[in-house]
């Protein structure tokens with residue numbers, strides 16, 4: 001459906017509704033890639049504000065930063081950020097259990113098989129160390145070491161280090177805003193009170209600011225947060241609710257003072273009816289509990305949060321409500337939803353900022369002209385749908401694969417039916433430890449392997465090709481990987497020391 005009856009031409013005017021992480025990421029990317037060919041206006045309301053959480057990322061953010069032209073050290077100074085090698089999961093499979101989902105590789109293939117296949121055999125024989133000892137990311141995280149990958153060291157596990165960042169969400173938005181305004185993005189402050197649709201096409205024509213002008217646009221990017229001001233409130237796109245699989249529907253968040261050592265990983269600790277995040281930044285620790293209001297009251301969540309902090313509470317806990325799921329379409333007419341306006345998946349694997357990035361890159365790949373072709377929108381919606389579903393399945397696996405039966409919340413998770421797509425994956429892994437990345441699904445084999453085994457989901461067997469090697473050969477192969485990784489970790493700097501040397505933020 002075209003924007004109007006005139007012959008198609010390039011889009012000129014883009015309006016971004018919302019100035020949280022999604023809004024400013026959109027502005028930074030479009031202003032960088034399209035230089036001055038787009039007239040970009042971003043509208044945000046100081047009175048409404050941004051959600052103010054969302055401080056842990058996954059490694060793909062480095063690609064986004066490269067695209068918008070960010071210098072890593074400058075970026076970490078400005079956002080008081082730290083490095084992240086993975087996520088530690090505590091109490092998930094059973095109380096007292098602990099594992100790390102480290103980014104990057106585990107060991108080194110032997111023949112055509114991944115390391116975990118050999119590990120499965122030797123672990124059953126009581127002859128293997130912890131799986132984490134075969135991952136440079138996990139081993140470094142445990143020892144609070146950090147260094148970027150040494151691409152020059154072709155034969156070393158130091159070449160395989162994969163990392164992401166933790167950063168202060170409000171400083172990140174400020175940083176991107178400065179960058180975007182410097183590239184010509186216009187920022188309007190004010191509350192949008194009305195949306196005007198074209199009576200013929202149903203496209204959004206303009207949005208009206210309280211006490212302000214109508215702002216017209218050709219393409220609208222809805223970054224208005226959970227409310228979905230355009231995609232839902234104006235266009236009534238519809239929402240697919242996934243809370244029967246992911247029953248957490250609230251969070252309470254609060255910062256606390258930093259403690260040493262400065263850990264290079266996010267921690268997620270399972271509680272009675274949810275879990276608690278811990279995100280270490282240079283100037284504070286971000287904390288919060290994600291929980292299900294069916295199984296825990298707001299008061300209990302708040303009390304547990306305050307009781308579980310590592311440092312002094314720095315601000316009053318803040319309550320956030322959400323419904324897990326996604327919009328039925330993330331691109332509808334001339335509106336593309338990005339960020340929380342597009343859907344919500346709990347931050348267990350720090351995926352939301354990545355989903356902002358992948359929606360934006362997909363939009364760039366399918367950028368419309370004024371004809372707004374249905375085929376482009378359909379492909380966009382299919383691919384975003386796939387992204388969300390795969391990510392959802394990965395998160396559900398953490399809950400489903402628990403042996404915990406100490407509370408109604410964990411019994412509910414353990415006993416629930418899961419999506420067919422996840423059942424297939426679990427069945428495949430459950431027989432011989434096999435896992436295959438489908439299309440471009442976000443989480444690669446190494447992530448699934450670490451989480452499934454971390455949740456104590458041990459397959460019945462292993463790939464028969466493992467037995468091509470003798471037990472002695474496998475033992476030597478595994479021991480070599482373990483020993484080399486342990487040696488490499490010793491050569492890596494302490495995470496806090498690395499930051500102090502390269503990207504320490506100014507003390508406020």
Ligand SMILES: Cc1cc2nc3c(=O)[nH]c(=O)nc-3n(C[C@H](O)[C@H](O)[C@H](O)COP(=O)(O)OP(=O)(O)OC[C@H]3O[C@@H](n4cnc5c(N)ncnc54)[C@H](O)[C@@H]3O)c2cc1C
Pocket residue numbers: 017018019020021022023043044045046048049050051052053054055056057169190191192193223224225226227229251253288320322338339340341347350351352353354356
């Ligand atoms: C508890 C919790 C923890 C999270 N942790 C992580 C994490 O660790 N990692 C991760 O990747 N993601 C995380 N997320 C998700 C992450 O916070 C979001 O993806 C990210 O902050 C993007 O938010 P947003 O910009 O879409 O929305 P918001 O930050 O809510 O921004 C919405 C913007 O729209 C504006 N707006 C809304 N209505 C109007 C109006 N009527 N007029 C004008 N302006 C308007 C607001 O002023 C604001 O600027 C978490 C989310 C929650 C709820």
